[in-house]
Amino acid sequence: MICLKNIFKNIGPGPLVAAAFIGPGTVTVCTLTGVGFGYSLLWAMLLSIIATVVLQEMSARLGIISQQGLSEIIRTEIKNPFLKGGTILLILSAIVIGNAAYEAGNISGGVLGLQAICGNPNIEIGGVSINTLSVVIGVIAFVLLYIGNYKLLETVLVGLVILMSLAFLITAIITKPNILEILKGLFVPKLSNDSILTVIGLIGTTVVPYNLFLHASLVKEKWHQTSDLKYARKDTVIAIVLGGLVSMCIIISAAAIQSQDINSAADLAKGLEPLFGSFAKYFLAMGLFAAGVTSAITAPLAAAYVASGCLGWNSNLKSKKFRGVWMFILLLGVLFSSLAIKPIDIIKFAQVANGILLPIIAGFLIWIMNKPSILGTYKNNIKQNILGFIILGISILLSIATLNKVFQLNIF
Numbered sequence: 281m282i283c284l285k286n287i288f289k290n291i292g293p294g295p296l297v298a299a300a301f302i303g304p305g306t307v308t309v310c311t312l313t314g315v316g317f318g319y320s321l322l323w324a325m326l327l328s329i330i331a332t333v334v335l336q337e338m339s340a341r342l343g344i345i346s347q348q349g350l351s352e353i354i355r356t357e358i359k360n361p362f363l364k365g366g367t368i369l370l371i372l373s374a375i376v377i378g379n380a381a382y383e384a385g386n387i388s389g390g391v392l393g394l395q396a397i398c399g400n401p402n403i404e405i406g407g408v409s410i411n412t413l414s415v416v417i418g419v420i421a422f423v424l425l426y427i428g429n430y431k432l433l434e435t436v437l438v439g440l441v442i443l444m445s446l447a448f449l450i451t452a453i454i455t456k457p458n459i460l461e462i463l464k465g466l467f468v469p470k471l472s473n474d475s476i477l478t479v480i481g482l483i484g485t486t487v488v489p490y491n492l493f494l495h496a497s498l499v500k501e502k503w504h505q506t507s508d509l510k511y512a513r514k515d516t517v518i519a520i521v522l523g524g525l526v527s528m529c530i531i532i533s534a535a536a537i538q539s540q541d542i543n544s545a546a547d548l549a550k551g552l553e554p555l556f557g558s559f560a561k562y563f564l565a566m567g568l569f570a571a572g573v574t575s576a577i578t579a580p581l582a583a584a585y586v587a588s589g590c591l592g593w594n595s596n597l598k599s600k601k602f603r604g605v606w607m608f609i610l611l612l613g614v615l616f617s618s619l620a621i622k623p624i625d626i627i628k629f630a631q632v633a634n635g636i637l638l639p640i641i642a643g644f645l646i647w648i649m650n651k652p653s654i655l656g657t658y659k660n661n662i663k664q665n666i667l668g669f670i671i672l673g674i675s676i677l678l679s680i681a682t683l684n685k686v687f688q689l690n691i692f
Contacts, residue, residue: 300575300579301523302527303386306485314534322531331486343500351497357654376586437578448530448567476681487638497595
């Protein structure tokens with residue numbers, strides 16, 4: 281019992297970061313990956329997990345040593361006013377506006393999970409049909425964020441991540457996967473013209489720019505001493521590996537479905553039911569609900585931290601400006617989701633902005649992590665820099681591929 285208490289005592293923001301990248305978008309991408317390519321692209325998820333661990337460890341180390349958020353350091357370290365203004369504008373566009381667009385998807389994903397269990401209770405107000413489940417999830421997120429208690433927020437999100445992990449793990453086990461084929465998919469990379477965009481999607485939904493900001497801001501809420509670095513590293517590795525395993529479980533579950541008429545996790549739930557019974561559908565529904573709620577909480581939270589850091593505001597969870605940002609993001613998400621509005625153009629803009637932002641932020645992070653004036657003896661070593669530059673190269677390719685996809689540039 282004491283051992284279990286110590287484990288939970290040393291849990292930090294890692295599960296929140298994992299909760300942030302396993303949203304309904306990740307669930308959908310992983311579902312389509314499993315249906316379209318079976319186990320053959322599991323290696324891309326493994327690569328994504330390694331890249332995420334490396335970058336998030338840097339972000340956590342920066343937050344603990346400097347006791348500042350990443351956006352605050354960007355504002356103070358870039359001296360050129362034009363470069364600073366352009367960088368801050370891009371970050372605010374990608375994170376704040378982008379998260380407002382993604383928030384509708386997060387809430388809608390949670391709704392899909394609830395609908396599998398509760399049905400579809402809509403109400404008509406003035407001729408407008410409103411999905412009450414969207415409002416319910418919005419209220420849950422609002423209450424948890426408004427209380428402004430980091431420990432409560434952390435406890436709830438850790439619980440939801442555990443629920444999500446167990447739900448998707450049990451779903452994958454139910455499908456009785458071929459272990460040898462899974463190992464082959466993990467360690468024997470295969471890439472074809474048909475799978476390039478799917479690989480980009482898997483990496484893009486796991487290595488998330490706003491998580492780098494979120495992690496650096498949250499670690500300083502939990503830890504304040506350099507001696508805490510060992511706890512932060514362990515917390516980061518365990519949480520992200522767990523999150524990656526959840527994504528792999530979704531791919532494995534989807535690979536069991538022979539039909540190609542699967543476009544979302546809701547379709548996956550229906551596809552599993554005739555093969556493995558209704559309980560498989562309920563496990564998946566619980567996982568999807570947990571994924572939606574956790575991302576519906578972390579996306580507004582990340583946007584508030586980023587806006588506060590970039591604009592020099594107080595980043596206290598209870599400050600008025602901080603609350604104003606996350607309330608705005610959450611309200612838009614509930615509105616778009618409950619009225620079934622699909623903000624496609626905004627999401628497309630967010631994809632482009634995030635695609636451009638990832639290599640910029642990864643590059644800036646590596647630059648900062650080599651500054652003794654900020655990190656002293658805790659700056660990057662050679663191995664960390666080598667891994668960082670490899671990931672930077674991948675993120676540049678990912679950025680080019682994203683622009684290519686959105687604008688149909690036919691670069692490759």
